[in-house]
Amino acid sequence: MEPPRQPKDMQGLLKFALQGTKSEDPTTTTPMSEERKKWLEEALKGMSVNVVEELSKALRTLNPEKVQNLEEDPAIMEEALDIIIDYVDSIDTANDLHKIGGFCVLLPCLSSPHPTIRWRCGELIATISQNNPYCQTHLLSAGVLPVLLKIVENDVDNQTRIKALYAVSCLIRENMQAQTAFVDCDGFSSLLRVLQTSVEKLRVKAAFLLTCLCNENPASKDTLCNMGFVEQFVALLQREHDSTHEHLLSALLALIDGHPKATTECRRPEFLLKELLNKRFELIVGQEEFQTEADVCRALLSLIFTDEPAAEDR
DSSP: OOOOOOOSSHHHHHHHHHHHHTTSOTTOOOOOOHHHHHHHHHHHHHTTOOHHHHHHHHHHHOOHHHHTOTTSOTHHHHHHHHHHHHHTTSHHHHHHHHHTTGGGGHHHHHTOSOHHHHHHHHHHHHHHHTTOHHHHHHHHHHTHHHHHHHHHHHOSOHHHHHHHHHHHHHHHTTOHHHHHHHHHTTHHHHHHHHHTSSOHHHHHHHHHHHHHHHHHOTTHHHHHHHTTHHHHHHHHHTSOOOTHHHHHHHHHHHHHTTOHHHHHHHTOGGGOHHHHHHHHHHHHTTOGGGHHHHHHHHHHHHHHOTTSOOOOOO
16 A cells, blocks of 8 residues: 555545545444554654644745755756645645745745746645635735736746736735736736737636636726727637636626626627627527627627517527
């Protein structure tokens, strides 16, 4: 039997216990084998792991000079980041990472010549900031937001760009202070340029973030409308259909909902938006995998072209 990975908490221990006994009949009781006793002892020992000590050990591996040295083998540093990411999925542990000075490695890792370190750092920032106001506040103070936005636009590695945008999304969602900082960094211009990229995952994440920001902060709709986002959405929707369309349609719906100026913009004759939405609706209606997209098409037709009947199921 392969030795189990040491669990960090009771939930982890329960998971390992269930995995170790899933092949047994729960209605019978048999003496525990020596092999099983050893397995359980190792799992229980894992409960005494000093998480802060493990984090500190991993942080020492991420020496700024090493992570920024192209000649260094990144494998050990990648492992250190993986260890930290694994531990900080708990909000308390994420906060502990800051309290022991762990945020000092973030900027050096983001500027590392090794893309495997850069994208792992993006994932780490996303993990510690999601739904965590404490870490969001301190990450803003650490100055990671403008660096992440530059990576999103300019990094040569697409995986790094995707993880950086994921980090931006986790950092600013449901946090008005962070959203203000995002605006100050001209973050909407970054998203506008990302929507024009050929990387599908980036476009999906950008559209998703725009939807969230419109829903959380309606005041942002004025800015988006004035920046030409309606025209950008329409232009992208006219391209060959792909997985981004559902998210683009949702972003457009979030933008026009309760915003007369954006709704009027959608009626510009040269956009041919009504024809586009009707055509797409007719192609996908009744197909379960496109149900959400069909619903959004219907809602857009109803909101924008209120003087005419909306599309109906056929």
